[in-house]
Amino acid sequence: MMNRSMYLSLSMLALAAGLSAAEPAVIQLPVARRSGGMPLLDALSARRTTRSFKKDAPIPDAVLGELLWATWGYNREDKRTAPTAVNAQELDVYVLxxxxxxxxxxxxxxxxxxxDKDIRSATVMEKxxxxxxxxxxxxxxxVCDTTRGPRGADGKGIIGKWAGxxxxxLAQNANLYCAAAGLGTVIRGSFSPEVLANALQLNENQFVTLCQCVGWPQ
Structure with a gap:
């Protein structure tokens, strides 16, 4: 027969396992470089749109981390690599x-x-x-979160008008990093906002502003 002490131990283990299972997976990215790389004028000269990518050629986490830091990382205590209106920092970057x-x-x-599944197809429109x-x-x-930044007279967020x-x-930062790192990229506005928002499980205060594919050019 199970004694009280054993029962409590098993209960605590089950609770811990349940809490652990509920926590989202996290990937810690390698520290991004903050100096070096291609000179700015060279990156501007190399910037271009790519619509042909190598299949089965992943981007290493170190390179992805640098891309994300260049796009929307912190370069000071409370400021980022890209500006936003009234420093609202209303945007989030999702990686599919x-x-x-x-x-x-x-x-x-x-x-x-x-x-926890591949939803890149949710960014494609059938036609x-x-x-x-x-x-x-x-x-x-x-993705814009309208709860950040100043509120309007009606109590609703007004930051959405600056989100575009x-x-x-951010997209231009990503463009320039890709040019400097030898990556290809294309900015995409043809997607269904509702389909993509549902796939990302966004809430009513969030909306998608733009998509951008990144990979090794063919």
């Missing part, structure tokens, strides 16, 4: 890969899993042929 969808946690320089999307190992998805402009700053 074959192993799931991940949110970039810039403070911890880590990826936090939000979906627009974009076969390269599933060849690219990474799709960045830019702010996204452009």
């Amino acid at each position: 890969r074959a192993d799931g969808a991940w949110r970039y946690d810039a403070r911890k320089h880590a990826l936090v899993q939000v979906v 627009i042929a974009q076969p390269f999307v599933l060849d690219a190992p990474v799709t960045l998805v830019y 402009t702010d996204t452009g700053f």
